[in-house]
Amino acid sequence: MDIVVIGAGYAGMSAALRLDRSHRITLISADDNFTERIRLHERAAGRPSVSTPLADLTRGTGIRTVAGRVTGIDAEARTLTLEDGREFSYDTLVYALGSFTDASVPGVAEHAYAAENAVALGERLREGGGRLAVVGGGLTGIELATELAESYPRWQVKLVTGAHPAAGLSGRGRAHVAKVLARLGVSVHPDTRVEAVTPDGLTTAQGPIEADVVVWAGSFAVPELAAKAGLAVDERGRTLVDATLRSISHPDVYAVGDAAAVNVPRAGLSRMSCAVGMPIGAHAADAVNARARGRAARPFRFRYLIQCVSLGRRDGVIQAVRRDDSPIELILPGRPGAWVKELICWYAAGSLRLARLLPRSYWWPK
Numbered sequence: 001m002d003i004v005v006i007g008a009g010y011a012g013m014s015a016a017l018r019l020d021r022s023h024r025i026t027l028i029s030a031d032d033n034f035t036e037r038i039r040l041h042e043r044a045a046g047r048p049s050v051s052t053p054l055a056d057l058t059r060g061t062g063i064r065t066v067a068g069r070v071t072g073i074d075a076e077a078r079t080l081t082l083e084d085g086r087e088f089s090y091d092t093l094v095y096a097l098g099s100f101t102d103a104s105v106p107g108v109a110e111h112a113y114a115a116e117n118a119v120a121l122g123e124r125l126r127e128g129g130g131r132l133a134v135v136g137g138g139l140t141g142i143e144l145a146t147e148l149a150e151s152y153p154r155w156q157v158k159l160v161t162g163a164h165p166a167a168g169l170s171g172r173g174r175a176h177v178a179k180v181l182a183r184l185g186v187s188v189h190p191d192t193r194v195e196a197v198t199p200d201g202l203t204t205a206q207g208p209i210e211a212d213v214v215v216w217a218g219s220f221a222v223p224e225l226a227a228k229a230g231l232a233v234d235e236r237g238r239t240l241v242d243a244t245l246r247s248i249s250h251p252d253v254y255a256v257g258d259a260a261a262v263n264v265p266r267a268g269l270s271r272m273s274c275a276v277g278m279p280i281g282a283h284a285a286d287a288v289n290a291r292a293r294g295r296a297a298r299p300f301r302f303r304y305l306i307q308c309v310s311l312g313r314r315d316g317v318i319q320a321v322r323r324d325d326s327p328i329e330l331i332l333p334g335r336p337g338a339w340v341k342e343l344i345c346w347y348a349a350g351s352l353r354l355a356r357l358l359p360r361s362y363w364w365p366k
């Protein structure tokens, strides 16, 4: 069987490496590296590299890797086209194109950096000092603001958010985040709705905020390819899948990671995260393998246990959550929190390296 996996992020890699290697597997991604996206704030802060060549991660597996941007999918003919005109056909497609920083607010695309521009952002911040505004009070915005404030003390960092920072954490979690933001000298602008980014900073409903550099971490969007291909998608463009992660409209397509709208049992729609994206990718591979052997595919199982956020290199919060992903008043803050977060980042990338040799070795909580 010809299986094509598009997108070599956490979900696509975990799927590709777990598929039975008796299949002809092709892994197509925009470039020929796997990027540890959960470390992009570290990359902006000067970490040397967060990417691993796909050739290294797939060596000896028989998986063919192709670097190229997918620009079209013909879901009826089961073919897809790359930007450079190359065409591929598939029996089964694993759609794993992830998400990207939503730049739909005016001026974001022209005047702001995002996590995806980590290298350019780091270069800009090393040029000197000034006023830096990070927009977004979710965990990504907080990780960026704290990491950059710690690594670039010559920059005066502001965190601008439409609500309050880390609103999804427990009271204790929020209090610890607030304490670290204050310690690092980050000034917080809560309840501030940003209307536009300009060359001079931000236009907000509460008046202008001046900044020499703006980093945008407002929200994430997903590629339009699935919708354009006629796959059934939700209102955000995420592919709708059944309990076995198969498209509800096109049974030869599986969708995984941020680009899929996956129902997590007793929790609802999956959180856009590496934490659930990798299990989704691995389970989709199990479903494809099972069906190819003539067996029934099992429904996806996953259990939320924690959320975690790094606060620079020496601090963090591990937040315990209920099965439905809501927080309880139990946190691991400070340096131990930073260590556990580091361990989790290491496990995510390390388990892909191990899966090259032991395809079914990846474990996740169920």
Ligand SMILES: Cc1cc2nc3c(=O)[nH]c(=O)nc-3n(C[C@H](O)[C@H](O)[C@H](O)COP(=O)(O)OP(=O)(O)OC[C@H]3O[C@@H](n4cnc5c(N)ncnc54)[C@H](O)[C@@H]3O)c2cc1C
Residues within 6 Å of the ligand: 006, 007, 008, 009, 010, 011, 012, 028, 029, 030, 031, 035, 037, 038, 039, 040, 041, 068, 069, 070, 071, 096, 097, 098, 099, 115, 140, 143, 223, 256, 257, 258, 259, 272, 273, 274, 275, 276, 277, 308, 309
């Ligand atoms: C700074 C930051 C910190 C984060 N921290 C955490 C964290 O601590 N914990 C957590 O769980 N989550 C975290 N996240 C979220 C997490 O990174 C994402 O949810 C996760 O990467 C999603 O995995 P994915 O495989 O679905 O997509 P991605 O990792 O985004 O991978 C998508 C892949 O598809 C490729 N691609 C996209 N479009 C095309 C195309 N048209 N053609 C070919 N290839 C294409 C991309 O190049 C990429 O290789 C963080 C995100 C950021 C930005």
